[in-house]
Amino acid sequence: MNMKALFLREQRVLSLEDTPEPEILTASDVIVQVTASSICGSDVHFWKGHFPSIPNFILGHEFVGVISDVGKDVRSFKVGDRVAVPAAPFCGICANCAVGKVYNCLAVQGMFGAGEIKGNLPGAQAHYVRVPHADACLAKIPDSVSDQEALLVGDVLSTGYFAVENGSPQPGDSIAVFGAGPVGLCAVACAQLFSPAQLFLIDIEDYRLEQGRILGATHLLNPKRVNVIKHIKSLTDGNGVDLTIDAVGLPQILNECITCTTPGGIMSVVGIGTPSLEFPMMKFMFKNLTMRGGYVPLIHMKRLLTLIQEKRLDVSSLITHTVKLNSIIEGYHLFANKEDNCIKVMVVP
Ligand SMILES: [Zn+2]
Ligand SMILES: [Zn+2]
Incomplete structure (x- = not known):
């Protein structure tokens, strides 16, 4: 047949x-x-x-x-x-x-x-x-x-779940998801299961951010209109969030994740946007960050x-x-x- x-x-x-x-x-x-x-x-x-x-x-x-x-x-x-x-x-x-x-x-x-x-x-x-x-x-x-x-x-839902779970969030933590594609949006939905106090979503497409609001994001940030780093820091005592999730995978996003993660915090990377990239090692080291990532x-x-x-x-x-x-x-x-x-x-x- x-x-x-x-x-x-x-x-x-x-x-x-x-x-x-x-x-x-x-x-x-x-x-x-x-x-x-x-x-x-x-x-x-x-x-x-x-x-x-x-x-x-x-x-x-x-x-x-x-x-x-x-x-x-x-x-x-x-x-x-x-x-x-x-x-x-x-x-x-x-x-x-x-x-x-x-x-x-x-x-x-x-x-x-x-x-x-x-x-x-x-x-x-x-x-x-x-x-x-x-x-x-x-x-x-x-x-x-x-x-x-x-x-x-x-x-994509399994990947979103993995992105969150891999960051070991605790209730009341602050989480920032970079990228409101299907994986990033699934990460937002799954982050809700861990009761974050703040759940930031960052993307340049407003209609995708709006979808993120439906799924539970508390702060929608469009880099075309707001300074994302400043905004996140102003709402997290100047420190940054406990967990950043990179659902994009581009060098500038990884860099922003490092800047936006609180000292001692975790970065969870699931975006694969580029095969290799420069890594801001000093910034990463002196904030005692942990980066986890991989295939779900x-x-x-x-x-x-x-x-x-x-x-x-x-x-x-x-x-x-x-x-x-x-x-x-x-x-x-x-x-x-x-x-x-x-x-x-x-x-x-
Ligand atoms: Zn797929
Ligand atoms: Zn096997």
Whole structure:
């Protein structure tokens, strides 16, 4: 049987094509019928050539769906189960997975929809996807949680949660999130779970800041209009915040984070905007700061789905647009150009 899928072809051309449906290859696989996927900044980076890739692969790593086939060793899932899927699957049993370092799984090195240089796992902007190591990495979606509510769990919401949790915030702390893209906005929503006294959000797009207010940001700062450093310091006894979160990843943002973090405070970095950068070592050292960062360990999907189910967490408002798979290329343009105040595009079959 054939299905539709979005390929990245040579010359960075997006091409929606008919291609054979995936099949079970190993006993721990399942096939997921995609009921919703989303377009991510990473997809755009592959398309535009900002991230290295070898063309001719199916894009997409953010998705939820229904299991349509299971390998013979799969124990925890059956045909018909609704599941959320991590952007980067993991085996769950290797030496690294066993201690929670699933981001460095020794059995699967890669993510869906990133081509040959990242594991060669066909992506989810398609009707069906093969998911390896299903028992280890899938999470069941509770009946009362919609696809739209669950869709961001496997990547950007997990990353936002990781960004906050990695900064070890205490109730009453002050937190500043730099960047109101989907990850930064998810970090704002997750920061709420830790009861900060002040939650600053910094971005140059007012419509994104406004979304941050809905998710719980207490101070919205647009650098086009205010001096961010001065403003934050004036509201934190001249010291800066307990935790800064960099959801952008550019040199000037890292620099601002160092300036805006209180002595002894923590910087949590999840933005990847540049492969290498100059680091203001002296400023960092003499403030006794701690910087943590990295690629999200996708082990909190169940926790996040429970929070969503209990109405303690809801980032579904970030999905501002929905397109059919047949119109996905229009969705890419909408998302990449931030047309019509777009934040996130959901793709449905
Ligand atoms: Zn993503
Ligand atoms: Zn592993």
